[in-house]
Amino acid sequence: MAETYSDGTTTDGTGEGFLNDRTLKWVGVAGSALFTLVIAAFLAYIVVVQVNFALLVEVFQPQFVDALYTVLTVVVVGSVLSVTAGVIVGLARVSKTTFTRSVAKGYIEFFRGTPLLFQLAVVFFGIPALWPSGQFPFQNFAYPAAIIGLTLNHAAYIGEAIRGGIESVPDGQMEAARSLGMSYIQSMREVVLPQAWRNALAAIGNDQVILVKDTSLLTFIAVPELISFFRNVNSTNFDAWTPLLLVAIGYLAITVPMGMLVRYLEARADPAGRGDR
Amino acid sequence: MSDSAERTESESASTERDGQSAESARAAGTERPLLEFDEIDKYFGETHVLKNVSLDVPDGEVCVVIGPSGSGKSTLLRCANRLEEIQSGEIRLDGQSISAKDADINRLRQRIGMVFQSFNLFPHKTALENVALAPRKVKGMPKEKANERAADLLDRVGLSKQKGSYPNQLSGGQQQRVAIARALAMDPKVMLFDEVTSALDPELVGEVLGTMRDLADEGMTMMVVTHEMGFAREVGDRIVLMADGEIVESGEPKQFFENPETERGKRFLSRLL
Numbered sequence: 441m442a443e444t445y446s447d448g449t450t451t452d453g454t455g456e457g458f459l460n461d462r463t464l465k466w467v468g469v470a471g472s473a474l475f476t477l478v479i480a481a482f483l484a485y486i487v488v489v490q491v492n493f494a495l496l497v498e499v500f501q502p503q504f505v506d507a508l509y510t511v512l513t514v515v516v517v518g519s520v521l522s523v524t525a526g527v528i529v530g531l532a533r534v535s536k537t538t539f540t541r542s543v544a545k546g547y548i549e550f551f552r553g554t555p556l557l558f559q560l561a562v563v564f565f566g567i568p569a570l571w572p573s574g575q576f577p578f579q580n581f582a583y584p585a586a587i588i589g590l591t592l593n594h595a596a597y598i599g600e601a602i603r604g605g606i607e608s609v610p611d612g613q614m615e616a617a618r619s620l621g622m623s624y625i626q627s628m629r630e631v632v633l634p635q636a637w638r639n640a641l642a643a644i645g646n647d648q649v650i651l652v653k654d655t656s657l658l659t660f661i662a663v664p665e666l667i668s669f670f671r672n673v674n675s676t677n678f679d680a681w682t683p684l685l686l687v688a689i690g691y692l693a694i695t696v697p698m699g700m701l702v703r704y705l706e707a708r709a710d711p712a713g714r715g716d717r
Numbered sequence: 718m719s720d721s722a723e724r725t726e727s728e729s730a731s732t733e734r735d736g737q738s739a740e741s742a743r744a745a746g747t748e749r750p751l752l753e754f755d756e757i758d759k760y761f762g763e764t765h766v767l768k769n770v771s772l773d774v775p776d777g778e779v780c781v782v783i784g785p786s787g788s789g790k791s792t793l794l795r796c797a798n799r800l801e802e803i804q805s806g807e808i809r810l811d812g813q814s815i816s817a818k819d820a821d822i823n824r825l826r827q828r829i830g831m832v833f834q835s836f837n838l839f840p841h842k843t844a845l846e847n848v849a850l851a852p853r854k855v856k857g858m859p860k861e862k863a864n865e866r867a868a869d870l871l872d873r874v875g876l877s878k879q880k881g882s883y884p885n886q887l888s889g890g891q892q893q894r895v896a897i898a899r900a901l902a903m904d905p906k907v908m909l910f911d912e913v914t915s916a917l918d919p920e921l922v923g924e925v926l927g928t929m930r931d932l933a934d935e936g937m938t939m940m941v942v943t944h945e946m947g948f949a950r951e952v953g954d955r956i957v958l959m960a961d962g963e964i965v966e967s968g969e970p971k972q973f974f975e976n977p978e979t980e981r982g983k984r985f986l987s988r989l990l
Contacts, residue, residue, distance in 0.1 A: 610835075610837070612833055612835050612837035613837060613839065615800055615833070615837065616831075616833060616837035616838075616839070616896075616899075617839075617851075618800070618826065619798050619800065619826055619829070619830075619831040619900075620826065620827070620850075620851035620855065620899070620900070620902075620903055621823050621824065621826040621827035621851060621855045621903055622823070622850075622851055622854055622855055623823050626854050626855070630839075630850060630854060631839050631850075634841050635840065635841055638841070709841075
């Protein structure tokens with residue numbers, strides 16, 4: 441084997457030591473195998489020894505399903521609103537008007553520069569505090585606060601993704617569209633945004649996965665999501681691993697299909713791929 | 718009075734070679750050229766890139782603008798459909814100001830076709846969709862009619878088989894011909910060509926120049942910035958030589974290429990050989 445690779449060459453840096461270009465592949469395989477083994481053993485131990493299946497069945501319905509449903513609802517509403525708002529922020533971010541551009545920049549700086557937990561606190565505790573004690577008109581404010589907080593926060597990230605997407609579309613595209621007599625809005629909608637969207641999809645998908653995970657912070661404002669579910673089960677049953685297993689499955693059940701959806705959308709938005717069909 | 722008479726005389730002199738266009742101008746009762754640059758100045762920051770440039774392009778003329786790189790020829794062309802703003806002077810199409818602050822630029826641009834060096838086809842649309850897009854969105858043409866017209870135009874540039882192809886499936890020459898068809902789809906009065914063969918492989922230049930020659934033969938008014946001297950000489954009605962932001966010489970191709978009047982013109986030609 442070695443002769444095949446080093447045939448005719450002298451010192452190419454692959455010849456010395458334990459870790460070299462030839463052994464790297466096998467080191468990688470060995471490392472991965474070890475990792476898989478440890479994790480599998482650990483998981484087996486958790487599932488067999490730690491997880492209480494009677495409890496698992498007991499808390500699955502309705503507690504877990506309700507919590508998962510809550511996360512799913514918040515994610516769907518938050519996704520639609522944050523992507524919509526993010527496109528607007530992104531468009532404002534590339535505006536030719538300095539004022540509009542600066543406002544968008546300030547918005548992004550604030551919402552990316554402060555923690556989501558803080559922003560949730562501002563919405564959930566700060567906003568009602570503006571009314572005299574007991575006068576705040578909303579009874580169940582946790583859900584609206586969750587949606588508002590997640591939307592404002594993620595619109596900033598998506599705005600940046602859209603800005604990057606728009607900026608990576610060559611200037612000639614806008615020029616070609618405008619020189620045909622199309623207005624700025626028509627050119628954006630028909631020519632620049634579809635390409636910008638394609639460029640930004642990976643970043644947007646990434647952000648939406650983070651949005652799913654960010655719902656865990658909603659436990660702080662008393663939204664009955666998956667972490668709240670864990671805390672309830674854990675404190676009443678003194679069992680950590682049974683609810684933890686469910687929580688892990690719950691998040692992955694949303695984020696994994698979401699990743700697949702993003703890859704599907706990317707493939708669909710690829711003109712070359714479409715043309716090959 | 719005498720002043721205006723003089724101007725009329727000089728204008729008719731400038732269009733005299735092209736009998737047809739002079740005739741059509743007379744028939745329309747107008748004596749002004751189709752595209753006019755009137756003492757325009759353009760700055761990029763501190764740099765003075767167009768210096769008091771005046772140029773008239775009469776109806777039906779193929780005006781070829783040549784000159785060394787950095788001479789402002791592409792900028793001049795880009796000013797003509799306001800992809801660049803000018804700082805003083807005026808540019809008019811058929812007497813209507815393009816450069817005025819309140820000009821209805823989207824309307825005016827429909828009458829000015831532009832073809833770019835880098836094609837700038839819309840990569841997410843097929844050749845047919847590229848051509849049909851603006852007529853549909855800007856003129857509100859029904860989809861079927863726009864597609865039908867687009868197909869005719871693609872036929873005309875020799876690409877009837879490539880209607881469903883995406884730009885990245887076409888050669889450079891094919892892409893540029895789609896770009897020409899796309900510009901023609903808006904029924905422009907004048908076509909601007911900005912170094913349209915410069916990004917092409919040498920063996921693909923001919924097909925694009927051929928399409929442009931056909932267009933010129935059909936009487937299209939064209940302003941062509943190019944480095945293709947063969948084309949300039951053969952198809953051009955007039956050669957405009959630019960250097961350092963100024964028009965240094967303007968004349969008939971034969972006259973210009975055989976016996977340039979200015980020192981600058983002589984030097985430019987000697988460098989080509």
